[in-house]
Amino acid sequence: ENTFDLTAHPHTRLNILTGEWVLVSPHRSKRPWQGKVESPALVQRPSYVEDCYLCPGNTRADGTKNPAYTGPIAFTNDFSALLADTPKGVVSEDDLLVARSQKGICRVICFSPRHDLTLPEMELPDIRKVVDLWHTELESLAAVPFIKYIQIFENKGEIMGCSNPHPHGQIWASEDVPMEIEKETRQQRNYYQQHGRSLLSAYLEKELKQEERIIAQNEHFVALVPFWAVWPYEAMIISRRHVQHLLQFTPAERDGLAAILKELTTKYDNLFETSFPYSAGMHQMPFNDGESHPEWHWHMHFYPPLLRSATVKKFMVGYEMLAHPQRDITPEYAAGRLRELPVVHYKKAGV
Amino acid sequence: ENTFDLTAHPHTRLNILTGEWVLVSPHRSKRPWQGKVESPALVQRPSYVEDCYLCPGNTRADGTKNPAYTGPIAFTNDFSALLADTPKGVVSEDDLLVARSQKGICRVICFSPRHDLTLPEMELPDIRKVVDLWHTELESLAAVPFIKYIQIFENKGEIMGCSNPHPHGQIWASEDVPMEIEKETRQQRNYYQQHGRSLLSAYLEKELKQEERIIAQNEHFVALVPFWAVWPYEAMIISRRHVQHLLQFTPAERDGLAAILKELTTKYDNLFETSFPYSAGMHQMPFNDGESHPEWHWHMHFYPPLLRSATVKKFMVGYEMLAHPQRDITPEYAAGRLRELPVVHYKKAGV
Ligand SMILES: O=P(O)(O)O[C@H]1O[C@H](CO)[C@@H](O)[C@H](O)[C@H]1O
Ligand SMILES: O=P(O)(O)O[C@H]1O[C@H](CO)[C@@H](O)[C@H](O)[C@H]1O
Numbered sequence: 123e124n125t126f127d128l129t130a131h132p133h134t135r136l137n138i139l140t141g142e143w144v145l146v147s148p149h150r151s152k153r154p155w156q157g158k159v160e161s162p163a164l165v166q167r168p169s170y171v172e173d174c175y176l177c178p179g180n181t182r183a184d185g186t187k188n189p190a191y192t193g194p195i196a197f198t199n200d201f202s203a204l205l206a207d208t209p210k211g212v213v214s215e216d217d218l219l220v221a222r223s224q225k226g227i228c229r230v231i232c233f234s235p236r237h238d239l240t241l242p243e244m245e246l247p248d249i250r251k252v253v254d255l256w257h258t259e260l261e262s263l264a265a266v267p268f269i270k271y272i273q274i275f276e277n278k279g280e281i282m283g284c285s286n287p288h289p290h291g292q293i294w295a296s297e298d299v300p301m302e303i304e305k306e307t308r309q310q311r312n313y314y315q316q317h318g319r320s321l322l323s324a325y326l327e328k329e330l331k332q333e334e335r336i337i338a339q340n341e342h343f344v345a346l347v348p349f350w351a352v353w354p355y356e357a358m359i360i361s362r363r364h365v366q367h368l369l370q371f372t373p374a375e376r377d378g379l380a381a382i383l384k385e386l387t388t389k390y391d392n393l394f395e396t397s398f399p400y401s402a403g404m405h406q407m408p409f410n411d412g413e414s415h416p417e418w419h420w421h422m423h424f425y426p427p428l429l430r431s432a433t434v435k436k437f438m439v440g441y442e443m444l445a446h447p448q449r450d451i452t453p454e455y456a457a458g459r460l461r462e463l464p465v466v467h468y469k470k471a472g473v
Numbered sequence: 474e475n476t477f478d479l480t481a482h483p484h485t486r487l488n489i490l491t492g493e494w495v496l497v498s499p500h501r502s503k504r505p506w507q508g509k510v511e512s513p514a515l516v517q518r519p520s521y522v523e524d525c526y527l528c529p530g531n532t533r534a535d536g537t538k539n540p541a542y543t544g545p546i547a548f549t550n551d552f553s554a555l556l557a558d559t560p561k562g563v564v565s566e567d568d569l570l571v572a573r574s575q576k577g578i579c580r581v582i583c584f585s586p587r588h589d590l591t592l593p594e595m596e597l598p599d600i601r602k603v604v605d606l607w608h609t610e611l612e613s614l615a616a617v618p619f620i621k622y623i624q625i626f627e628n629k630g631e632i633m634g635c636s637n638p639h640p641h642g643q644i645w646a647s648e649d650v651p652m653e654i655e656k657e658t659r660q661q662r663n664y665y666q667q668h669g670r671s672l673l674s675a676y677l678e679k680e681l682k683q684e685e686r687i688i689a690q691n692e693h694f695v696a697l698v699p700f701w702a703v704w705p706y707e708a709m710i711i712s713r714r715h716v717q718h719l720l721q722f723t724p725a726e727r728d729g730l731a732a733i734l735k736e737l738t739t740k741y742d743n744l745f746e747t748s749f750p751y752s753a754g755m756h757q758m759p760f761n762d763g764e765s766h767p768e769w770h771w772h773m774h775f776y777p778p779l780l781r782s783a784t785v786k787k788f789m790v791g792y793e794m795l796a797h798p799q800r801d802i803t804p805e806y807a808a809g810r811l812r813e814l815p816v817v818h819y820k821k822a823g824v
Contacts, residue, residue, distance in 0.1 A: 208482045
């Protein structure tokens with residue numbers, strides 16, 4: 123008899139964090155591809171590049187000379203999308219043309235002086251230094267009274283729009299709370315008010331019981347493919363402890379975060395034996411809005427585009443832009459593939 | 474004195490159709506680019522290709538032989554993301570894992586037998602035939618009782634995930650109303666209930682008065698860059714008459730639609746003298762949901778990714794995925810560029 127089966131039949135799944143839906147078409151992974159083939163990431167980059175404006179000692183676009191830095195560094199983006207001195211203003215013509223000024227601060231974080239080392243290829247203590255720098259940056263941005271939200275993120279790989287290959291992340295801090303955060307606040311608050319615990323604590327408990335979407339875990343963090351994943355190998359890192367933001371992590375938890383970051387990104391690189399592109403970033407509570415946000419549970423999203431190989435990605439285009447996101451392989455299949463991969467980086471395996 | 478200026482200062486704008494916001498950074502278009510450079514579209518494709526599974530007389534993936542067709546044709550997608558015979562089912566575990574089965578029908582529309590002719594390069598009467606085929610398809614899909622929404626769209630160009638270069642569009646018809654349509658229904662309904670006219674009639678009136686975001690117009694349709702455009706050269710075609718769906722257009726309006734399609738897509742190709750990639754699709758009212766949807770106003774969206782040239786596109790990545798869409802050039806600048814371009818296709822100019 124033909125009964126509904128999540129692994130075989132088209133269906134939609136609910137993203138409990140945003141309240142949005144994704145269309146899953148498990149049967150569709152075999153369609154032929156005469157479309158775009160990406161060039162794979164360069165196998166080996168030099169450790170220093172003369173005309174890279176992020177390498178130590180080089181001159182940036184605005185004329186600043188980078189210090190001869192040895193660990194991660196942060197500085198204000200020379201081409202910030204948001205500026206701290208934007209004058210206040212509001213436009214509203216009959217509720218048809220509506221706009222408001224937006225102040226903010228944009229920062230760049232070079233993960234290390236090395237032009238050739240992405241997160242999975244860095245040593246654990248060096249990744250821990252990146253976690254510490256995120257902490258310092260978050261602390262000082264949260265101290266700026268007009269800043270309501272601080273988005274820490276990384277675009278990795280040129281197919282994710284990274285405008286300079288030197289491994290780096292960014293922070294965009296803004297006067298208003300961005301839409302994605304508004305959605306996650308609403309959903310988490312509803313759950314917290316009804317159940318008295320965080321939505322992600324309950325969700326994590328269920329995932330740890332079922333196991334099939336778990337990728338990796340340590341004492342403090344779990345990496346999994348969420349039930350509602352949109353991107354083929356999308357993942358989330360969730361802290362086991364319900365904390366609202368990064369500043370609440372203990373030193374042991376910061377070590378744990380560095381470790382799970384290394385493990386997840388190494389598995390990513392090993393999947394297609396390429397420097398795996400993604401956009402990733404953490405979500406945490408808004409600051410300076412007069413609320414304590416007990417509902418918020420810190421987590422990190424990874425949105426990687428590759429689908430079939432190092433050169434064929436998933437496109438979020440026509441139907442996805444006009445109607446509804448859509449995916450082919452199931453989240454359970456993706457998690458299984460990632461789970462079974464080694465935790466040693468393929469470039470170092472057999473050395 | 475420093476007063477807020479939409480053309481100079483970072484700000485957010487409201488999309489009145491969805492209720493969502495976009496971050497505009499007008500000052501940011503001069504940042505250096507050491508990122509991805511796309512390969513430009515092939516200048517000239519052959520008119521027939523032996524291993525193209527969409528060319529006349531060729532064999533498709535499922536073994537079907539295409540007829541020796543001479544005008545546009547439609548057939549069911551061999552790799553449909555949605556299927557008509559999906560068994561009904563619902564999953565809900567403590568409101569944490571939530572899914573529902575989804576029935577639907579996916580169709581492919583080849584615009585013409587010619588492998589080398591995209592919409593702007595087709596003759597007006599041939600584009601009119603595509604409009605007529607959309608009409609026929611819409612009519613027959615709307616007659617299927619379980620179909621609630623019919624999404625007609627096109628992914629043009631390999632950087633928009635088009636999996637076969639033979640010019641074609643698609644239709645995905647589904648059992649549930651997709652999220653983007655839910656949002657537009659809600660916004661249009663609120664406006665209609667408050668003002669007794671369609672949101673887009675009021676909006677169009679304002680844009681026609683201001684002129685600065687208008688690209689092109691004829692007796693029946695207007696093409697403009699919406700005030701809240703996310704993609705650099707995003708556009709909308711809006712019908713002057715408030716109709717709910719395509720089937721209501723008169724023969725003269727169908728001619729008008731063909732004409733504005735040719736004009737807008739020709740200007741797009743002329744902008745960077747390349748076959749301009751985009752995802753485009755029409756939005757109209759849901760069917761078979763027991764409502765008459767007086768609030769709905771037919772329109773078509775164009776989401777093109779190119780930003781600076783035929784080879785440098787805008788990436789909707791990190792910040793955009795995690796927080797909020799962002800754009801650099803202003804909608805007014807984009808509209809001005811498109812408005813001043815010739816209506817003769819660059820390949821035919823000076824011939
Ligand atoms: O249907 P196609 O052309 O094979 O596929 C293309 O359009 C679909 C609908 O927008 C997308 O889901 C795919 O990612 C894209 O590659
Ligand atoms: O800031 P970058 O690296 O120059 O630019 C990149 O990240 C930004 C933030 O996600 C995006 O707006 C840009 O489209 C992308 O190219």
